[in-house]
Amino acid sequence: MSVPSVLVHRDAGVLAKAVAARLIVGLVDAQAAKGSAHLVLTGGGLGVATLAEVAATAAHVAVEWPRLDVWWGDERFLPDGHAERNETGARRALLDHVDVDPERVHVMAGPDSGLTAEESADRYAEELRKAARPEDHGPVPSFDILLLGIGPDGHVASLFPEMPALHDDRSVVAVHGSPKPPPTRISLTLPAIRAARQVWVIAAGEEKAGAVRMALQNSGPYQVPAAAARGRSRTLFLLDRAAASKLPPGLGRPSSP
Numbered sequence: 001m002s003v004p005s006v007l008v009h010r011d012a013g014v015l016a017k018a019v020a021a022r023l024i025v026g027l028v029d030a031q032a033a034k035g036s037a038h039l040v041l042t043g044g045g046l047g048v049a050t051l052a053e054v055a056a057t058a059a060h061v062a063v064e065w066p067r068l069d070v071w072w073g074d075e076r077f078l079p080d081g082h083a084e085r086n087e088t089g090a091r092r093a094l095l096d097h098v099d100v101d102p103e104r105v106h107v108m109a110g111p112d113s114g115l116t117a118e119e120s121a122d123r124y125a126e127e128l129r130k131a132a133r134p135e136d137h138g139p140v141p142s143f144d145i146l147l148l149g150i151g152p153d154g155h156v157a158s159l160f161p162e163m164p165a166l167h168d169d170r171s172v173v174a175v176h177g178s179p180k181p182p183p184t185r186i187s188l189t190l191p192a193i194r195a196a197r198q199v200w201v202i203a204a205g206e207e208k209a210g211a212v213r214m215a216l217q218n219s220g221p222y223q224v225p226a227a228a229a230r231g232r233s234r235t236l237f238l239l240d241r242a243a244a245s246k247l248p249p250g251l252g253r254p255s256s257p
């Protein structure tokens with residue numbers, strides 16, 4: 001697993017633009033190397049703001065959107081089109097504005113599908129398994145870039161501290177009793193997240209500063225799930241100054257004056 005690098009931008013607005021630019025370059029590079037790419041999206045305020053910045057950046061035309069598989073790290077178990085679904089935010093901010101192949105946009109089914117949360121998680125795990133190639137050596141594709149927001153409690157995706165999902169070795173699980181609404185969610189597990197080539201944890205705001213510090217300081221994953229969010233080749237913590245404000249001196253590298 002890779003050792004995290006920390007990059008700090010001036011504020012949330014600059015951070016969203018910087019992550020968007022980095023994402024466009026990362027996808028173009030992955031497609032140039034392999035022909036197609038796998039991207040895992042996050043929900044949350046900064047996650048959606050980043051996608052809106054991708055759509056607003058002229059260079060996004062360099063991404064071959066039809067040759068991109070889009071996945072989610074987690075979903076709130078709500079009906080299709082619900083404003084609080086991570087999918088809805090991603091569609092409005094980016095996916096409705098680019099030429100993605102609908103067959104390659106892999107959504108986590110909600111209750112309107114007739115599935116229970118467990119069945120939805122199992123179905124997503126199966127979709128991931130089918131997309132995995134022998135060279136991935138596991139039940140999920142080696143995602144090229146996996147984006148994660150982080151909660152003030154250190155949660156990533158819908159993996160909350162001290163919940164049983166943190167011990168699950170399946171790739172996708174249903175989560176019940178989430179401390180953040182809505183209570184029922186679907187989430188990739190830590191083994192699925194750690195199968196990614198690159199994991200980018202993005203965070204803005206002072207309320208995230210304590211969690212960011214713990215995630216970078218060898219906390220146990222059961223207490224701080226973000227501490228286990230690491231990519232096989234690269235892990236980036238992309239922060240604004242407020243989210244980096246509790247890091248020990250020298251840990252964060254300023255990127256924006």
Ligand SMILES: O=C1O[C@H](COP(=O)(O)O)[C@@H](O)[C@H](O)[C@H]1O
Pocket residue numbers: 042043044045046047074075076086148149150151152156157158180
């Ligand atoms: O509920 C969720 O929250 C986290 C973080 O969201 P933020 O608005 O505090 O940045 C997000 O990463 C996750 O995907 C989402 O379901």
